[in-house]
Amino acid sequence: MVNRIVVGAHYGLRDWLAQRITAVIMAVYSVILAVVLLTGTPISYAVWKDLFSQGWMRVATLLFAASLAWHMWVGVRDILMDYVKPTGLRLALQTVTLLTIAAYLGWTVQILWR
Amino acid sequence: MNAVIKKNRPKFLSLPALLFQIRLPLPGWVSILHRASGALLFLAMVWLLFLLDRSLASERDFEFVRRYAGLPLVKLSLLVLIWAYCHHFCAGIRYLFLDLDRGVDKPAARATSYAVLGASLALTAYFGMKLW
Numbered sequence: 001m002v003n004r005i006v007v008g009a010h011y012g013l014r015d016w017l018a019q020r021i022t023a024v025i026m027a028v029y030s031v032i033l034a035v036v037l038l039t040g041t042p043i044s045y046a047v048w049k050d051l052f053s054q055g056w057m058r059v060a061t062l063l064f065a066a067s068l069a070w071h072m073w074v075g076v077r078d079i080l081m082d083y084v085k086p087t088g089l090r091l092a093l094q095t096v097t098l099l100t101i102a103a104y105l106g107w108t109v110q111i112l113w114r
Numbered sequence: 115m116n117a118v119i120k121k122n123r124p125k126f127l128s129l130p131a132l133l134f135q136i137r138l139p140l141p142g143w144v145s146i147l148h149r150a151s152g153a154l155l156f157l158a159m160v161w162l163l164f165l166l167d168r169s170l171a172s173e174r175d176f177e178f179v180r181r182y183a184g185l186p187l188v189k190l191s192l193l194v195l196i197w198a199y200c201h202h203f204c205a206g207i208r209y210l211f212l213d214l215d216r217g218v219d220k221p222a223a224r225a226t227s228y229a230v231l232g233a234s235l236a237l238t239a240y241f242g243m244k245l246w
Contacts, residue, residue: 020213023206030203038244045176052170072159075152104159111167 007090009081019074022067029064058112065108069101140227148205151198158195189246196241201234 004011041047051057076097084090125131132138138146169179182188208226211217217226 020210023210027203027207030199045173048176049170072152072156076156079149079153100160104163107163107167111163111170114170 005087007081007087007094009077015074015077018070022071025067026064026071029060029067032060052112061112062109065105069105072101072104073098139224140231141223144205144208144227144230147201148209151202151205154198155195155202158198161191162195184246192245193238193242196245197234197238200237200241201230204230204234204237 009015036051037043052061077094080090080093080097084093125135127136165179165183168175170176183192208217208230211226217223
């Protein structure tokens with residue numbers, strides 16, 4: 001049997017696939033946002049504020065943030081698995097990573113629905 | 115009889131070896147930069163969220179962000195992050211195609227590596243110009 005450790009990968013297709021699907025979601029959002037920002041009127045506070053008060057923009061940005069959170073988790077975990085070998089230290093860093101990502105996500109929601 | 119050249123084996127991936135003995139192939143550069151840019155974006159997210167937060171808070175805060183982003187060091191940092199995003203984006207698309215078994219042979223892999231490095235620098239220059 002394969003030697004499975006608790007701070008390893010999740011031994012399946014799910015994270016690998018999630019990283020790619022979230023990447024595509026973020027890429028689509030990025031292109032749309034770039035087009036909106038570059039073809040619209042020059043960004044003043046009113047334009048900027050108005051853009052982020054639209055319902056579709058808030059939901060799209062939330063989807064982007066959720067995708068980013070998942071994507072970051074898989075990516076950072078891969079980096080930790082490659083460079084941090086002691087199990088305890090890796091577990092601690094993974095925990096810090098998850099807390100950081102949760103905080104990022106919470107802050108994003110706060111910024112969007114203020 | 116023992117005229118066989120003694121090869122210095124095995125080689126280990128020590129830092130000096132990485133710096134002076136082993137030449138990373140071009141796709142290798144794209145790969146390590148993809149990882150480095152991803153890590154950088156993860157760490158910088160707290161700062162980017164701060165900027166987004168302030169820019170949407172009020173007219174005065176928006177003006178603060180505008181002036182803040184004009185400071186040379188801030189501008190440079192933002193350019194680095196824009197490059198990181200563009201590189202991560204372009205290299206990521208390359209990996210999606212590699213996952214689909216497209217562009218796997220050596221000439222194609224080299225060509226798309228050049229394309230990724232060039233495109234991300236060009237996009238960075240373009241967005242940099244648009245921002246300032």
